[in-house]
Structures are given as structure tokens and as C-alpha cells.
Amino acid sequence: MYEIKTAGLKGLGVFAKAFIPRGTRIFSESPLLAIRAGQNAGDIYSGSRLLSVEDKNRFLRLSSHVTKELSILRWSQAAWYTLKHTLISIFGRKGEGEVAWPNPKEHVMVLSIFRNNAFNLGKSSEYQQAVFPRISRINHSCVPNAQGNFHDVLGKFNIHATRDIERGEELTLNYLQELGAGREKRQERLLGGYGFACECPACDLKLETARDGERRRVKMHEELATYVEGMASGAVQNSEAELEAVRRFIRLLEGEKIAGRELSTLYLEAAKLNQSYAKYEEALRCAERGLAIDEDCLGTDHPLYQDSLKAVNSLKKHQ
Ligand SMILES: C[S@@+](CC[C@H](N)C(=O)[O-])C[C@H]1O[C@@H](n2cnc3c(N)ncnc32)[C@H](O)[C@@H]1O
Numbered sequence: 001m002y003e004i005k006t007a008g009l010k011g012l013g014v015f016a017k018a019f020i021p022r023g024t025r026i027f028s029e030s031p032l033l034a035i036r037a038g039q040n041a042g043d044i045y046s047g048s049r050l051l052s053v054e055d056k057n058r059f060l061r062l063s064s065h066v067t068k069e070l071s072i073l074r075w076s077q078a079a080w081y082t083l084k085h086t087l088i089s090i091f092g093r094k095g096e097g098e099v100a101w102p103n104p105k106e107h108v109m110v111l112s113i114f115r116n117n118a119f120n121l122g123k124s125s126e127y128q129q130a131v132f133p134r135i136s137r138i139n140h141s142c143v144p145n146a147q148g149n150f151h152d153v154l155g156k157f158n159i160h161a162t163r164d165i166e167r168g169e170e171l172t173l174n175y176l177q178e179l180g181a182g183r184e185k186r187q188e189r190l191l192g193g194y195g196f197a198c199e200c201p202a203c204d205l206k207l208e209t210a211r212d213g214e215r216r217r218v219k220m221h222e223e224l225a226t227y228v229e230g231m232a233s234g235a236v237q238n239s240e241a242e243l244e245a246v247r248r249f250i251r252l253l254e255g256e257k258i259a260g261r262e263l264s265t266l267y268l269e270a271a272k273l274n275q276s277y278a279k280y281e282e283a284l285r286c287a288e289r290g291l292a293i294d295e296d297c298l299g300t301d302h303p304l305y306q307d308s309l310k311a312v313n314s315l316k317k318h319q
Pocket residue numbers: 009010011012013062063064065116117118136137138139140141194195196197198199200
């Protein structure tokens with residue numbers, strides 16, 4: 001269905017070998033290396049030392065991004081870890097899972113690779129961040145054609161096509177958490193975090209569509225700021241205003257053809273707000289749209305899809 005090959009200046013990337021219909025589960029992978037909530041940089045390195053030789057080599061072949069600032073930070077983390085473990089061994093208490101003397105240079109390399117390839121898996125997952133053997137080869141786009149969601153029951157990170165993907169097209173994910181952020185902010189985050197200037201169809205201002213999208217984002221942020229100020233000052237109090245803010249967000253994402261969990265969540269929120277106004281027909285329409293998007297980006301076996309299905313079924317009882 002896909003192949004991993006060179007993507008020019010981006011390094012390697014993942015490409016469709018055949019047409020991939022929207023909703024297809026393209027990948028379902030277990031983490032190669034992961035940290036749980038509350039764990040830190042030291043745990044990343046400890047975890048890497050427990051990998052099999054084969055997995056360690058797969059990990060070390062992934063890409064990395066290093067700047068002077070990041071390098072200083074990582075060297076200080078590695079030095080602190082080495083000092084701590086040296087003291088532990090002097091006092092005769094071996095650290096849990098310890099396998100060999102720490103190597104600060106390798107430690108810095110492991111942190112650089114982990115930070116460049118790790119995905120945040122969300123609050124519901126048992127893992128906080130994880131790196132994957134093949135999924136970590138997928139490059140970024142601010143208008144992606146795929147989305148990843150961790151499936152706790154399967155213990156796998158699934159990647160689904162959020163729209164139809166043509167043969168030969170590159171598979172892309174959105175690396176950023178901010179929803180609806182403007183170009184400048186996105187560029188800053190991508191350059192600082194990953195070291196690249198994004199040239200995706202939403203960032204390339206030579207394109208009319210990118211300029212239109214940017215205007216819509218700026219306008220929506222201005223409107224949202226007015227709405228938030230209104231809420232704070234007490235001038236805006238009702239959920240009708242909240243519903244309008246949610247609708248604007250939906251229009252923005254739909255306009256950019258960005259589908260995924262963020263969009264389905266907005267539709268489900270709109271369903272709840274409509275329900276609070278006893279607008280059951282509109283509430284059901286929004287919930288059904290959210291459910292259809294969830295089916296595409298999560299799959300029907302995902303617990304969050306089941307939650308959305310329950311919301312739709314409960315609204316149907318009002319019809
Ligand atoms: C998770 S890795 C993706 C796979 C990587 N290209 C590789 O060769 O393994 C993230 C790195 O890929 C590159 N990358 C990802 N998306 C990019 C984009 N839209 N433009 C340029 N480089 C990109 C950057 O070097 C980034 O640090």
C-alpha cells in the first residue's frame with residue numbers, strides 16, 4: 001500500500017503505492033521506544049539501552065535534528081544522568097534496568113532522535129510520547145492527508161487516511177498541536193522543533209489557496225479573540241455565542257479540507273450545544289457528521305468511536 005523512499009530535502013518519506021481510500025488504516029504499529037506520563041529524558045535513554053540490537057539499530061537509523069541550544073541542553077541532561085548513575089554504582093545500588101555504563105555521547109544522540117521522531121499520544125494513552133519504526137518516517141504537512149491515533153486496547157498507534165490519497169502521493173501528518181494556528185506561528189514551531197521551513201500547500205504563499213486560507217485563519221482568530229474577551233467581560237454569556245465560535249472553527253477546517261479527530265470533536269461539541277437549545281435535528285446532524293469523521297480517522301473498533309456512536313444513538317431517541 002505504501003513505500004518508504006527519498007522525499008528530496010525532507011529526507012525519507014512515505015508514499016502511496018496505490019490509491020488509498022479515505023478511512024483506510026494504513027499503519028498499526030507498536031512503539032519502538034516510548035515514555036509514560038511523568039517520565040523524563042533520563043527514561044528515554046534508559047529505555048533505549050533495553051532495546052534488542054535489531055531495534056536499537058532501527059532506532060539509531062531514524063533522523064535527528066540538532067541545534068546548538070538543543071545540543072547544550074541534551075549534553076547537560078546526559079552529564080547529569082551519567083553522574084547520578086556513577087554515584088549509584090559507587091554506593092553499590094544498581095539502577096533499575098541498568099545494563100551497562102552510561103555513555104553521554106550516545107545519550108545525546110538518543111535524545112536527539114527521540115525528540116525528532118516522537119509523537120504525542122494523547123491523555124487517554126498509556127504512553128505520553130513514542131517513536132515508531134515506520135510511522136516516524138512520515139513527514140509533516142499543515143494540511144495533512146492522514147492522522148494518527150493511539151488505540152489503547154490494541155496498544156498500537158494507527159494511521160488512517162483522512163481523505164482519498166492518490167497513487168504516488170506522499171502521506172503526511174500534522175506535527176503541531178495548535179489548532180488553526182497562523183502560518184508564522186506554525187513556521188516558528190516547525191523551525192524551532194524540527195529544523196525545517198514548511199512549504200506545504202497551506203504555507204506556500206505563492207498559492208492563491210494558501211493566501212485565502214491564511215486570511216480565513218487570521219479572521220477566525222480575530223473573531224475568537226473578540227468572543228473570548230466578551231466571555232471574560234461578561235458581555236457574551238450564552239452558549240449561542242459558543243456555538244457560533246465552534247461553527248467558525250468547523251468552517252475553517254472544512255475550508256482547508258482538514259479532517260480528523262479535531263474536526264469530529266468540534267462537530268460533537270456543536271451537537272451538545274444544539275441539544276442544550278433543544279435543537280435536536282441539528283444536534284443529530286452534527287453528531288452524525290462527527291461520527292462519520294471518527295469512523296475515517298479512528299476506525300469503528302476505537303473506544304472513542306464507540307463514545308461518538310453512543311452520542312448519536314442517544315440523540316436519535318429525541319427524534
Ligand atoms: C519524524 S521525521 C520524518 C521522516 C524523516 N524525513 C526521515 O528521513 O526519517 C521528521 C523530520 O523530517 C523532516 N521533515 C518532516 N516534514 C518535513 C517538511 N514538511 N519539510 C521539510 N522537512 C520535513 C525534518 O527533517 C524533520 O526533522
